[in-house]
Amino acid sequence: MTSSSTRREVQSVAGAGSSLPYAEAPAKGGAVVSHASTGLARQRHLLDIDSLSPEEITSLLDSAEGMLEVLGRDVKKTPALRGKTIVTVFYENSTRTRISFEEAGKILGADVINVSVSSSSVSKGESLYNTALTLQAMHVDALIIRHPHAGAPHFVARHVKAPVVNAGDGMHAHPTQALLDLFTLRQRLGGIAGKRVAIVGDVLYSRVARSGIIGLLRMGAQVVVCGPPTLMPYGWLPGSAPAGSWYEGLEIAESVEQALDGADAVMALRIQQERQDAGHLPDLREYSNRYGINRKRLSLAKEGALLMHPGPMNEGVEISSEVAHGAQSVIEEQVRNGVALRMAVLYALCSRGRDQAAAQERP
Amino acid sequence: MTELTANPDGRVVLDADDIRRALARISHEILERNGGDRGLVLVGIETRGVFIARRLAANIGQFEGFTPPVGALDPRLYRDDPDQASGQPVRPTSIPVSLEGRPVVLVDDVLYTGRTVRAALNALSDFGRASRIQLAALVDRGHRELPIRPDYIGKNIPTGQDERVHVKLAEVDDIDEVDLVRMSPVGTNPAVGAEA
Numbered sequence: 001m002t003s004s005s006t007r008r009e010v011q012s013v014a015g016a017g018s019s020l021p022y023a024e025a026p027a028k029g030g031a032v033v034s035h036a037s038t039g040l041a042r043q044r045h046l047l048d049i050d051s052l053s054p055e056e057i058t059s060l061l062d063s064a065e066g067m068l069e070v071l072g073r074d075v076k077k078t079p080a081l082r083g084k085t086i087v088t089v090f091y092e093n094s095t096r097t098r099i100s101f102e103e104a105g106k107i108l109g110a111d112v113i114n115v116s117v118s119s120s121s122v123s124k125g126e127s128l129y130n131t132a133l134t135l136q137a138m139h140v141d142a143l144i145i146r147h148p149h150a151g152a153p154h155f156v157a158r159h160v161k162a163p164v165v166n167a168g169d170g171m172h173a174h175p176t177q178a179l180l181d182l183f184t185l186r187q188r189l190g191g192i193a194g195k196r197v198a199i200v201g202d203v204l205y206s207r208v209a210r211s212g213i214i215g216l217l218r219m220g221a222q223v224v225v226c227g228p229p230t231l232m233p234y235g236w237l238p239g240s241a242p243a244g245s246w247y248e249g250l251e252i253a254e255s256v257e258q259a260l261d262g263a264d265a266v267m268a269l270r271i272q273q274e275r276q277d278a279g280h281l282p283d284l285r286e287y288s289n290r291y292g293i294n295r296k297r298l299s300l301a302k303e304g305a306l307l308m309h310p311g312p313m314n315e316g317v318e319i320s321s322e323v324a325h326g327a328q329s330v331i332e333e334q335v336r337n338g339v340a341l342r343m344a345v346l347y348a349l350c351s352r353g354r355d356q357a358a359a360q361e362r363p
Numbered sequence: 364m365t366e367l368t369a370n371p372d373g374r375v376v377l378d379a380d381d382i383r384r385a386l387a388r389i390s391h392e393i394l395e396r397n398g399g400d401r402g403l404v405l406v407g408i409e410t411r412g413v414f415i416a417r418r419l420a421a422n423i424g425q426f427e428g429f430t431p432p433v434g435a436l437d438p439r440l441y442r443d444d445p446d447q448a449s450g451q452p453v454r455p456t457s458i459p460v461s462l463e464g465r466p467v468v469l470v471d472d473v474l475y476t477g478r479t480v481r482a483a484l485n486a487l488s489d490f491g492r493a494s495r496i497q498l499a500a501l502v503d504r505g506h507r508e509l510p511i512r513p514d515y516i517g518k519n520i521p522t523g524q525d526e527r528v529h530v531k532l533a534e535v536d537d538i539d540e541v542d543l544v545r546m547s548p549v550g551t552n553p554a555v556g557a558e559a
Contacts, residue, residue, distance in 0.1 A: 078489075
């Protein structure tokens with residue numbers, strides 16, 4: 001009773017916020033409502049950060065505080081999701097995200113099964129659709145999917161009853177990474193609104209950057225991005241983002257020095273070797289010289305500014321070893337917070353009982 | 364389940380003085396039952412149980428000259444009906460000392476079905492094996508669904524299933540008061556929003 005009324009409030013608050021900078025231009029008013037109605041509270045999936053209202057994000061971050069405490073206990077095991085089965089299906093390599101979801105599920109008492117794509121029927125050519133239906137037939141309670149193609153988790157979500165969590169899809173979204181970054185910022189800076197966050201690197205291909213930008217703007221942060229022109233999305237020129245675009249409010253810096261100036265936090269993005277091979281970068285060494293975060297550049301940011309990286313790092317390319325392991329680095333905290341945040345997500349999605357599931361079926 | 368909404372004609376069953384006296388009596392009873400054991404720990408159940416536990420600890424400090432440590436516990440992750448409160452974020456639990464070998468008094472505002480207490484007992488056992496665990500509640504409203512009984516009670520209030528007990532404490536509600544509110548189906552009283 002309480003939760004349903006709270007949800008209605010959240011919805012109306014989000015619905016009223018059509019003037020917020022994140023309202024997508026092509027939405028024509030209708031999508032603002034769908035922002036709220038596709039959020040975690042109403043929908044059963046976490047597919048992207050776009051569908052979460054600021055209230056829903058705050059609620060997840062609050063919950064993650066409680067989960068972080070559980071993570072620090074001597075006995076870190078609770079029966080919250082006892083009897084639930086969570087399956088991770090990763091069509092791309094991952095260390096921290098997969099293990100983080102696995103640990104999160106296990107601490108909450110769920111059974112976690114990891115499907116390794118190379119040793120499953122996927123390598124025999126089974127389609128994503130059939131793999132999803134197979135897992136559904138096994139009464140899986142949640143599916144966590146990483147896929148090289150944007151939209152793959154959304155496709156699966158349309159065909160299965162179980163909640164689907166997007167653990168990264170192509171260049172599109174990585175919502176739990178964005179949320180754990182927001183959580184880390186909020187914990188360390190005492191808040192997100194008004195803080196200046198610089199994102200440096202391969203913005204074009206980075207789902208971390210895309211979800212991060214949306215999440216940060218939505219929570220009221222000042223976001224500035226910087227990267228080689230070849231690794232910036234088409235049309236992103238220095239200056240402010242055009243009104244009505246999904247990244248309205250974003251600042252696009254001319255130089256890394258300008259981006260870092262006065263930042264409360266600096267996020268270095270991973271540069272992949274493939275980018276050089278594809279001709280986006282002449283040379284990783286040159287990238288490091290022009291855009292790498294080192295001690296000198298970090299000193300342009302506010303004193304004690306946080307240094308973040310989603311991992312895995314290429315030390316000496318986008319980030320120098322000295323700062324990566326220095327006093328300002330919160331990179332290991334991000335990993336730890338990732339477990340707590342994913343606990344909050346899994347708990348929100350999987351702890352719902354039959355009453356709510358039945359209520360969901362009703363129009 | 365029919366959705367219910369509060370009728371405005373809530374009845375005050377305990378006022379500030381009643382609450383103060385009840386908590387003073389419980390503090391004495393806790394001391395009496397535990398023989399002034401200095402290992403005593405009070406653990407409040409989030410949120411209002413924590414404030415009550417702090418008040419009891421302050422009373423004990425006044426009466427006995429030692430203030431027992433107070434912990435805060437959110438038993439949400441141990442519930443068998445998690446969707447009952449899934450709209451609220453999980454709060455961090457903080458137990459300042461190991462409970463190993465210590466007597467613990469678990470404190471809640473309202474004792475009802477006993478499911479919260481059951482969850483809290485499971486949660487507590489993850490923080491060490493207490494020598495004994497006792498239960499204190501400001502209000503016992505009956506309707507137990509589990510074999511759980513309180514050791515210290517502020518007031519027994521017979522209630523119907525369609526009634527709600529609202530404990531208001533100055534720490535969060537600006538007033539010390541316990542109201543008994545009758546709920547009626549949604550729609551019959553559009554002026555007031557639903558509340559647990």
